[in-house]
Amino acid sequence: MRPIFAEVVTIGDEILYGQITDTNTQWMSTELDKLGIKTIRKSSVGDQEEKILQILEEAENRADIILLTGGLGPTKDDITKKTLCKYFNDELVINEDALLFVTEFFNKRGRPLTEINRQQALIPSRCTYLANKTGTAPGMWFEKVEGGAKGKIFVSMPGVPHEMKYLMANEVLPRLKKYFDTPVIYHKMIRTIGIGESLLAEKIEKWEDSLPPHIKLAYLPSFGQVRLRLTGVGENEEILKQEVQQEVDKVLPMIKSFVFGYDNDDLEIALGNQLKSQGKTVSVAESCTGGFISHLFTKVPGSSAYFMGGVVSYANSVKINVLGVKPETIEARGAVSEETVTQMAEGARALMKTDFAIATSGVAGPDGGTPEKPVGTLWIACAMEGKTIARKIQMSNQRDTNINYGSVVAMNLLRKMLNGDYES
Structure with a gap:
């Protein structure tokens, strides 16, 4: 059984300009994968006939299935249908099923069918019309067969995500499943x-x-x-x-x-399952991570069973007055230190009466560092009854990266302590 390959092509200047984010291709690739169809390339092209024709030819040489999204609106800048006609040496004709649907679409909304809307029913004569029940732009299925064998499939769909998904789920994927014998x-x-x-x-x-x-x-x-x-x-x-x-x-x-x-066990999900299975609870005290660890825990449904709460102790006064960090510790060692983060973790655990507590304090950047504590310096700690472990990590000057990475390292320290690994 030979593999079946697909290429996904997004059409539209707005994608290349970065004015919209392409979420279509990821979703389409996932659904194709479920059928045993491997996406070998994703391409984007602007609203230029010459470039679209070029990419269609290249895609046909690479793939068995070419899926196109975008460029199917009623305005002059949407040229996909005309370009497909040129590629397949075809012409646009009014499709009666498409016209009936577009007419009813506007009638139900109490709006007149204008000539520009009527043109949505114009499709290449040799394609198969795919009814888009969520919008007015049609789906179009082309089969390019040579020598009697199964040939290449081209499908053109709207770029609007919910319209594309409707056509994929109800028209395109079922047809592909019947057409190809896939592994x-x-x-x-x-x-x-x-x-x-x-x-x-x-x-x-x-x-x-x-x-x-x-x-x-x-x-x-x-x-x-x-x-x-x-x-x-x-x-x-x-x-x-x-x-x-x-x-x-x-x-x-x-x-x-x-x-x-x-598979889909994100770290926060796996940690939550581990805490529940052991009947343990956790709290957090965050400075440089700014509540991101709390967010990761609480985005999991049912996390209230093990996550009790958190304190974003960004200011030293909060570290002292809420978490019980000693003023002399911050004065002598600084907010970004082993001693401070240890007391933060122990203070959070005592405050919220949890089995474990995680704490973070660091210089997230992009400025604020010193020669002794450059940007990216982060201290993390995890406290449990009778034991607190602190670790220092050195990261980059990229603030978002430091927050994300630091949160993961801190949560991994909790994972290790739940596993009884207190040394590595």
């Missing part, structure tokens, strides 16, 4: 934290080299985390799942201490 694509994600991509690759190098040809590994790094994505391709889904799980079982002993979850 099964199965993904399994191993979520790791506290180890860099290169070191992780070294640890699992022999295992990676021994993977069977139909199972591939990808490294997906983010703030303090690396996702290992195993992708298997085959004909039988159950057998493929078993084969991928066998590989997961082989690699786990090598990286177990760094694994916190699988």
Whole structure:
């Protein structure tokens, strides 16, 4: 069974100018993947006939399926239909089904059908009309067949996300499923934290080299985390799942201490499950992370079972008056210090009567650093009964990066202490 490849092309100057964010291609690729169709390229092109024709030709040479979004409005700058006619040596004609739909669309809204709206029913004569019940721009399905074999499929859809999704779900995906005999694509994600991509690759190098040809590994790094994505391709889904799980079982002993979850288990979800299973609670005291850790905890439904609250102690007076940090500690050691962050964690734990507490204090940047404590210096701490662990990390001068990365490192310290790892 040969693989089936797709290319997604977004059309519109507004995308290239950065005036709108393209969310369509990610969603489309995810849905295609579920059918066993692999997206091999995503392209964007402006409202220029020559450029659209060029990218259509290139995409046809690369892919079996070419999905287009955008450029289907009734105004003069929307040229997709006319360009498709030129590409397929076709002409625009009024499609009676499309005209009936557009007429009823405006009648139901008590609005007259203008000539410019009527032109929405103009589509290439040789395409299959796809009814868009959420808007007036039609979907269009083209089959380019040569020599009697199944050929290339072109589909043009509106760029408005909810209209595109309707057409994909109700028209395009069901047709693609019938048209192509597709393999099964199965993904399994191993979520790791506290180890860099290169070191992780070294640890699992022999295992990676021994993977069977139909199972591939990808490294997906983010703030303090690396996702290992195993992708298997085959004909039988159950057998493929078993084969991928066998590989997961082989690699786990090598990286177990760094694994916190699988697939969609974000760190805050995994931590919440761990806290609930142990019957433990947590609170936070944040300075440089400004409440971001609290946000991560509380965006999980049901987090009130284990997350009791947080204090954003940005000012030293709040550290002293609310969390009980000693004034002499800040005077002698500064707000960004092991001693201060330790007292912050212990103060939050006492204040909110929790089993654990996380604290952060640092120089997030982009300014405010000193030679002794440059921008990116961050102290984190986690307190439990009878024990508090503090760690210093040095990051960049990028404020958002420091906040995100620092929050992840602090939450990972909690994960380690929940696991009884008090040293690494």
